[in-house]
Amino acid sequence: MVSKYRFIYTRLATVLPTAFISLTIIFFLLEIVPGDTADVLLGPGANQQDIEFLRKMLGLDLPPHERYLDFLVNVVKGDFGISLATSRSVNKLIMEALPVTLTLAVSSMLIALLIGIPSGIISAIKRNTRTDLFVSFGALVGISVPGFWLGMLMLLFFAVYLKVLPGAGFVNPFLDPIEGIKHLIMPSLMLGLILAGFISRITRSSLIEVMLQDYILTARAKGLPERIIIYKHALKNALIPVVTVVGFQFGALLGGAVIAETIFTMSGIGKLIYSGIIDRDFPVVEGVAITMVLTFILINLVVDLVYMYLDPRVRLG
Amino acid sequence: MSLEKITATLKLEKEGSLRVFLKRLSKNAKGLFGGILLFIVILVALLAPIIAPYDPNKISSEERLNPPNLTHFFGTDELGRDIFSRIVWGARISLFVGLISVTIALGGGLILGLLAGYYRRYVDEFISRIVDILLSFPAILLALLIVTVLGPSIPNIALTVGIIYMPQFARIVRAGALSVREKDFVQAAIAAGDGDLRIMIVEILPNTLAPLIVQSSITFAFAILTEAALSFLGLGVPPPHPAWGSMLYDARGYMEIAPWMTMFPGFAIFLTVLAFNMFGDGLRDILDPRLRID
Numbered sequence: 001m002v003s004k005y006r007f008i009y010t011r012l013a014t015v016l017p018t019a020f021i022s023l024t025i026i027f028f029l030l031e032i033v034p035g036d037t038a039d040v041l042l043g044p045g046a047n048q049q050d051i052e053f054l055r056k057m058l059g060l061d062l063p064p065h066e067r068y069l070d071f072l073v074n075v076v077k078g079d080f081g082i083s084l085a086t087s088r089s090v091n092k093l094i095m096e097a098l099p100v101t102l103t104l105a106v107s108s109m110l111i112a113l114l115i116g117i118p119s120g121i122i123s124a125i126k127r128n129t130r131t132d133l134f135v136s137f138g139a140l141v142g143i144s145v146p147g148f149w150l151g152m153l154m155l156l157f158f159a160v161y162l163k164v165l166p167g168a169g170f171v172n173p174f175l176d177p178i179e180g181i182k183h184l185i186m187p188s189l190m191l192g193l194i195l196a197g198f199i200s201r202i203t204r205s206s207l208i209e210v211m212l213q214d215y216i217l218t219a220r221a222k223g224l225p226e227r228i229i230i231y232k233h234a235l236k237n238a239l240i241p242v243v244t245v246v247g248f249q250f251g252a253l254l255g256g257a258v259i260a261e262t263i264f265t266m267s268g269i270g271k272l273i274y275s276g277i278i279d280r281d282f283p284v285v286e287g288v289a290i291t292m293v294l295t296f297i298l299i300n301l302v303v304d305l306v307y308m309y310l311d312p313r314v315r316l317g
Numbered sequence: 318m319s320l321e322k323i324t325a326t327l328k329l330e331k332e333g334s335l336r337v338f339l340k341r342l343s344k345n346a347k348g349l350f351g352g353i354l355l356f357i358v359i360l361v362a363l364l365a366p367i368i369a370p371y372d373p374n375k376i377s378s379e380e381r382l383n384p385p386n387l388t389h390f391f392g393t394d395e396l397g398r399d400i401f402s403r404i405v406w407g408a409r410i411s412l413f414v415g416l417i418s419v420t421i422a423l424g425g426g427l428i429l430g431l432l433a434g435y436y437r438r439y440v441d442e443f444i445s446r447i448v449d450i451l452l453s454f455p456a457i458l459l460a461l462l463i464v465t466v467l468g469p470s471i472p473n474i475a476l477t478v479g480i481i482y483m484p485q486f487a488r489i490v491r492a493g494a495l496s497v498r499e500k501d502f503v504q505a506a507i508a509a510g511d512g513d514l515r516i517m518i519v520e521i522l523p524n525t526l527a528p529l530i531v532q533s534s535i536t537f538a539f540a541i542l543t544e545a546a547l548s549f550l551g552l553g554v555p556p557p558h559p560a561w562g563s564m565l566y567d568a569r570g571y572m573e574i575a576p577w578m579t580m581f582p583g584f585a586i587f588l589t590v591l592a593f594n595m596f597g598d599g600l601r602d603i604l605d606p607r608l609r610i611d
Contacts, residue, residue: 149586
């Protein structure tokens with residue numbers, strides 16, 4: 001049990017440096033963007049005196065290391081400043097947008113798992129048959145389709161031609177389940193189907209690999225029915241790599257949200273950071289980037305701990 | 318020369334033979350199909366001036382938003398430009414961005430991975446930490462941030478995509494380097510007084526080649542998708558270049574009245590990415606038997 005706690009401590013100890021360096025990268029990336037907040041606020045053609053005055057007011061005239069410290073202090077306090085485009089608190093904007101994106105990410109992940117894992121299992125069990133060929137090709141198509149194109153095609157087909165699904169907006173599925181789900185179907189399918197392709201491929205190859213191991217041979221030799229071998233013995237081990245991928249792909253979903261929310265006009269953090277970049281609204285870009293990275297680090301931490309629970313070898317290693 | 322080194326060399330020579338490779342490829346349906354598709358895309362890109370019937374940027378106000386017909390196979394866009402010609406020329410942009418970004422990712426990943434795997438200890442600790450952190454950024458977020466800094470242009474997009482896929486290569490090379498670092502043939506080379514650089518390139522690098530080639534093909538697919546996604550968001554290849562993603566960006570405003578503007582460029586991206594993925598799968602089967610399970 002000692003090693004189990006040591007693993008948890010070691011893993012937790014990596015969180016802070018990772019978060020710290022990620023924040024530093026975000027700060028310096030935005031630092032080297034030409035033009036600053038004062039330029040954006042006053043627009044082109046503003047006189048130099050006004051710009052200097054505003055810089056002083058906003059603390060932008062301070063040397064970089066002092067601004068960097070201010071930045072870190074503000075992150076720790078959880079204060080991301082004021083949006084230049086809307087004059088609203090960035091915290092508030094993120095708080096309003098985050099539930100939209102998380103709902104979208106979770107529903108996409110559900111679709112991905114519900115399609116990806118069973119199809120991967122079927123493909124592995126019926127290896128090298130026509131079924132496998134069909135499912136594997138489907139997965140290959142899934143990982144090759146550009147998400148935004150799939151989104152546009154769905155929008156065209158279901159919203160424009162058939163008019164069965166709403167093409168824009170977000171309704172909280174907890175407040176209005178029917179409308180909520182209707183609004184979520186297309187964006188979650190767009191992100192979920194692609195992810196399902198990845199998950200299906202990994203489930204397949206992982207299950208095939210496990211099925212070739214000695215303990216499965218032993219189980220076969222004992223005369224256990226194939227069903228029990230697969231579902232009771234093989235699957236638990238086969239799903240371990242899938243869990244890791246799910247963690248990593250959650251980050252991809254947060255990124256994919258930028259595109260899905262843009263196509264389906266949903267006011268999540270993906271749309272927020274996109275508008276921030278287009279409007280050069282630096283506090284918003286900074287705030288959302290930090291939120292995304294920290295969310296991602298947190299999710300990966302949880303995934304690693306689940307992984308540890310599933311795979312005793314990690315604990316001992 | 319140690320026995321391991323000799324067998325490794327012999328194995329490499331055998332694997333490296335183009336004829337053997339092509340023979341194996343011809344027996345691998347996925348690899349073969351992907352390879353043929355890829356060959357066609359490359360051919361289209363190379364022969365763009367011959368294949369494309371029109372200048373991809375020629376604006377024609379009388380021919381705005383024409384549906385597909387005999388003179389314009391894929392129809393025309395909102396400025397009357399021929400979509401077929403734009404797609405043909407767009408192949409060049411996609412492949413160019415893919416090639417440059419894979420080269421950058423591969424080159425950077427090789428250097429980082431070899432250093433980490435060969436010197437280990439602090440060097441490894443430092444590089445692996447950076448790699449982990451880069452991997453902790455969602456790819457498209459990192460791409461958006463870097464493009465915001467660099468500004469949208471074709472070379473900048475290639476550089477951006479190259480940077481975001483570098484960590485994966487670094488990981489693969491590091492793992493390969495670590496696994497052979499203690500082998501006799503490397504130790505022998507160290508004992509013989511070979512320089513570090515020589516050992517890294519001559520002894521260690523060949524052992525990471527197979528997974529690297531597979532990764533390159535897959536990354537090529539990702540790179541094309543990422544470039545298209547950035548262009549689709551209006552942050553990638555700037556107009557009037559006929560990038561497939563930018564064509565879809567333009568199509569957004571005309572989806573209802575000109576659906577062909579949406580259909581064809583997207584299909585071009587899909588086919589090209591599919592080609593690279595299939596080819597990558599085939600390469601994996603042929604080059605890396607450890608990864609092959611069926």
